[in-house]
Amino acid sequence: MNPGFQEPIITLTSDFGVSDGYVASMRGVLLKLCPRARLVDISHDVPRHEILPTALIMEATIPYFPAGTVHLVVVDPGVGSTRRALALAAAGQYFVGPDNGVFTPFLQEDVSAGAVAIEEKRFRLRPFSSTFHGRDLFAPAAAHIARGSDYRSLGPAVDDPVKFQWPGTSLNGDELAGVVLHVDHFGSCITSIKAEDLPGWEAYYVRCCGVDFGPLKRHYAEVVSGAPLALINSMGRLELAIAQGNAAVALGIKAGDDVRVAATKWAD
Amino acid sequence: MNPGFQEPIITLTSDFGVSDGYVASMRGVLLKLCPRARLVDISHDVPRHEILPTALIMEATIPYFPAGTVHLVVVDPGVGSTRRALALAAAGQYFVGPDNGVFTPFLQEDVSAGAVAIEEKRFRLRPFSSTFHGRDLFAPAAAHIARGSDYRSLGPAVDDPVKFQWPGTSLNGDELAGVVLHVDHFGSCITSIKAEDLPGWEAYYVRCCGVDFGPLKRHYAEVVSGAPLALINSMGRLELAIAQGNAAVALGIKAGDDVRVAATKWAD
Amino acid sequence: MNPGFQEPIITLTSDFGVSDGYVASMRGVLLKLCPRARLVDISHDVPRHEILPTALIMEATIPYFPAGTVHLVVVDPGVGSTRRALALAAAGQYFVGPDNGVFTPFLQEDVSAGAVAIEEKRFRLRPFSSTFHGRDLFAPAAAHIARGSDYRSLGPAVDDPVKFQWPGTSLNGDELAGVVLHVDHFGSCITSIKAEDLPGWEAYYVRCCGVDFGPLKRHYAEVVSGAPLALINSMGRLELAIAQGNAAVALGIKAGDDVRVAATKWAD
Numbered sequence: 023m024n025p026g027f028q029e030p031i032i033t034l035t036s037d038f039g040v041s042d043g044y045v046a047s048m049r050g051v052l053l054k055l056c057p058r059a060r061l062v063d064i065s066h067d068v069p070r071h072e073i074l075p076t077a078l079i080m081e082a083t084i085p086y087f088p089a090g091t092v093h094l095v096v097v098d099p100g101v102g103s104t105r106r107a108l109a110l111a112a113a114g115q116y117f118v119g120p121d122n123g124v125f126t127p128f129l130q131e132d133v134s135a136g137a138v139a140i141e142e143k144r145f146r147l148r149p150f151s152s153t154f155h156g157r158d159l160f161a162p163a164a165a166h167i168a169r170g171s172d173y174r175s176l177g178p179a180v181d182d183p184v185k186f187q188w189p190g191t192s193l194n195g196d197e198l199a200g201v202v203l204h205v206d207h208f209g210s211c212i213t214s215i216k217a218e219d220l221p222g223w224e225a226y227y228v229r230c231c232g233v234d235f236g237p238l239k240r241h242y243a244e245v246v247s248g249a250p251l252a253l254i255n256s257m258g259r260l261e262l263a264i265a266q267g268n269a270a271v272a273l274g275i276k277a278g279d280d281v282r283v284a285a286t287k288w289a290d
Numbered sequence: 291m292n293p294g295f296q297e298p299i300i301t302l303t304s305d306f307g308v309s310d311g312y313v314a315s316m317r318g319v320l321l322k323l324c325p326r327a328r329l330v331d332i333s334h335d336v337p338r339h340e341i342l343p344t345a346l347i348m349e350a351t352i353p354y355f356p357a358g359t360v361h362l363v364v365v366d367p368g369v370g371s372t373r374r375a376l377a378l379a380a381a382g383q384y385f386v387g388p389d390n391g392v393f394t395p396f397l398q399e400d401v402s403a404g405a406v407a408i409e410e411k412r413f414r415l416r417p418f419s420s421t422f423h424g425r426d427l428f429a430p431a432a433a434h435i436a437r438g439s440d441y442r443s444l445g446p447a448v449d450d451p452v453k454f455q456w457p458g459t460s461l462n463g464d465e466l467a468g469v470v471l472h473v474d475h476f477g478s479c480i481t482s483i484k485a486e487d488l489p490g491w492e493a494y495y496v497r498c499c500g501v502d503f504g505p506l507k508r509h510y511a512e513v514v515s516g517a518p519l520a521l522i523n524s525m526g527r528l529e530l531a532i533a534q535g536n537a538a539v540a541l542g543i544k545a546g547d548d549v550r551v552a553a554t555k556w557a558d
Numbered sequence: 559m560n561p562g563f564q565e566p567i568i569t570l571t572s573d574f575g576v577s578d579g580y581v582a583s584m585r586g587v588l589l590k591l592c593p594r595a596r597l598v599d600i601s602h603d604v605p606r607h608e609i610l611p612t613a614l615i616m617e618a619t620i621p622y623f624p625a626g627t628v629h630l631v632v633v634d635p636g637v638g639s640t641r642r643a644l645a646l647a648a649a650g651q652y653f654v655g656p657d658n659g660v661f662t663p664f665l666q667e668d669v670s671a672g673a674v675a676i677e678e679k680r681f682r683l684r685p686f687s688s689t690f691h692g693r694d695l696f697a698p699a700a701a702h703i704a705r706g707s708d709y710r711s712l713g714p715a716v717d718d719p720v721k722f723q724w725p726g727t728s729l730n731g732d733e734l735a736g737v738v739l740h741v742d743h744f745g746s747c748i749t750s751i752k753a754e755d756l757p758g759w760e761a762y763y764v765r766c767c768g769v770d771f772g773p774l775k776r777h778y779a780e781v782v783s784g785a786p787l788a789l790i791n792s793m794g795r796l797e798l799a800i801a802q803g804n805a806a807v808a809l810g811i812k813a814g815d816d817v818r819v820a821a822t823k824w825a826d
Contacts (some may be wrong), residue, residue, distance in 0.1 A: 031589060039475035041335035043347040049330050050354030053299060062585050067577035071534055083579040086586030099534060102509025152509045154524030207575035241638025241688045256690030266607055266635060307743035309603035311619040317598050318622030321567060325624065339802055367802060370777025420777045422792030
């Protein structure tokens with residue numbers, strides 16, 4: 023890092039929306055406890071209480087941040103219950119949030135990942151709300167790490183952080199099957215099939231919800247406006263789209279729908 | 291403050307939305323006039339032209355910011371009319387915005403609050419728009435304060451800033467009555483009843499729009515998904531919610547609706 | 559610039575929305591390559607793939623930013639096609655984005671504007687996505703300029719950057735005609751008619767979609783709530799609005815509709 027210029031980055035991810043001041047309260051806490059922090063939003067509109075799309079967005083985004091970035095993630099359907107609070111070091115960065123699987127992409131990729139349960143109460147805000155741990159527990163913990171303290175001082179080591187099982191892909195002869203994981207802002211449908219899952223076929227014919235997406239393309243401009251297409255997107259995942267259109271709305275595709283890839287054209 | 295590290299914080303609150311560049315123009319003005327400023331959004335999606343929910347969001351958020359923060363608030367149905375422009379010191383922080391009641395929470399809490407009418411024209415941008423004081427009058431005034439100047443140099447003292455009367459609560463024997471003030475992003479309904487308004491009863495049974503919210507809970511995870519509940523939320527106010535659901539949509543609750551709390555179960 | 563305090567500003571404009579992490583990936587790239595950068599959002603909700611409203615928003619916003627600001631604009635329907643990538647110096651600021659006309663306002667205003675095609679591949683991220691140039695090509699180029707490098711090192715000079723023709727105004731005797739360019743967050747309708755287009759008449763009577771907006775006003779508070787009005791807005795353009803209402807929804811006005819201004823009252 024540039025000596026004489028040390029401003030830690032803290033990213034924020036939540037399902038709070040940005041209309042009510044909940045995110046702003048967390049920003050205030052972060053800046054009060056770590057005045058040098060730079061705050062960067064990942065998203066505050068992830069699907070409410072949904073762990074998988076949050077993890078998907080983080081998987082696609084976090085690798086572009088500098089080493090040492092602290093990622094505060096508050097998608098937390100179990101706030102107030104007995105779910106643990108987690109601080110985690112993985113892939114050269116830090117993560118703070120509920121132990122509900124939201125950090126699955128980073129737990130799987132980094133065998134050296136260390137995790138602790140945030141149990142030290144001295145870092146909490148007082149008064150402490152039982153409904154807003156993002157503000158009163160997670161933000162102070164993130165600020166603590168961003169100030170340069172060891173994340174392991176936040177509580178005891180945890181060797182079984184919650185992971186979810188990604189919906190997989192299955193190969194049956196000349197057909198590869200997967201599912202739609204997330205519909206994005208454009209109505210494009212991001213699937214469980216990664217580039218590296220594709221067998222060494224000469225072409226890949228994609229089908230979903232009875233619609234033929236034709237052979238795999240490289241970019242959206244390869245088809246005429248309004249035409250459906252499939253490509254490997256910027257996350258390295260198979261994506262179903264309509265050029266300059268909204269595939270989810272136009273074709274009725276939603277998260278969980280089956281998608282299939284074949285080596286040869288689909289029969290009508 | 292950390293010597294050698296002085297970056298003033300300016301927060302922005304408006305009903306402008308973020309799609310058209312109006313907020314960005316204010317950000318540009320702030321950074322041009324106060325290059326060291328850190329800009330933090332509170333919300334740009336408060337209900338349009340509505341003072342009370344804006345004040346509610348600020349009441350819940352501002353206490354989490356560091357001393358000396360400058361809060362720029364532009365919810366301003368009277369732009370161009372004779373409403374005054376206000377700069378205010380209260381609770382160790384600074385406020386700039388229209389004199390329409392939006393600062394009510396801070397006027398009531400801090401008896402030492404000082405306010406001035408921003409009348410000095412030398413701080414305004416030129417050309418000066420009669421429809422966008424946020425950019426041409428309030429942002430320059432906020433930058434002026436953030437640069438370390440005395441807010442009292444902006445104009446003459448005002449001893450009667452506009453305050454609105456919060457919808458109150460009333461206690462009648464074993465029943466406490468209040469109203470819904472705001473429906474948040476989750477569809478949860480924030481009421482005029484504060485924790486300190488609750489009498490010393492053994493339990494609190496909550497009812498609103500003909501729906502029984504049962505005895506007061508401590509957190510959302512205490513009821514099953516889809517069940518209505520009432521709790522004291524992270525703002526210290528009685529809130530009506532549906533666990534992992536949208537109470538306002540599901541139950542037809544809206545701002546202004548009556549809410550009642552009783553010491554004993556409601557008869558059906 | 560304040561010596562000893564040099565934090566370049568990079569603004570971001572896109573049609574990506576902020577829910578999926580696409581903007582966040584660009585923020586990560588910018589901060590990794592230019593750790594001192596201050597990131598400021600112009601808008602991420604410009605109408606999808608639409609060049610004209612994006613240019614309009616930038617025209618209204620960019621002049622308020624300090625000299626030397628770098629503006630990263632990614633509204634890019636042609637990503638992956640042969641459209642060029644552009645870096646541009648104009649009006650004392652820098653611009654990076656697709657060569658699709660989005661920089662039209664700045665190309666017209668500054669005859670000394672210099673532009674280059676970003677062709678140097680050494681600045682690109684690896685791996686390089688053919689669908690997300692905002693992250694892999696434009697953000698690195700913007701960071702390069704923000705770090706103080708010469709924008710001309712990004713590639714060869716371009717002397718024919720794409721410009722679109724603004725929908726104009728035409729004066730026929732006592733009638734001035736124009737079109738609606740953009741409907742903003744409030745439902746107000748921003749037109750192609752600029753303040754300087756108005757002839758030296760004593761009054762200006764405005765009509766659009768069969769609705770009479772009366773003589774030109776100076777601010778919204780000049781008419782009663784719910785009444786239609788026309789004024790020269792904070793962008794210096796004729797705007798049609800409803801006081802505290804939504805003109806586009808209430809009156810069915812949309813981008814492209816004709817608007818007419820006359821020196822005398824419209825006959826019914």
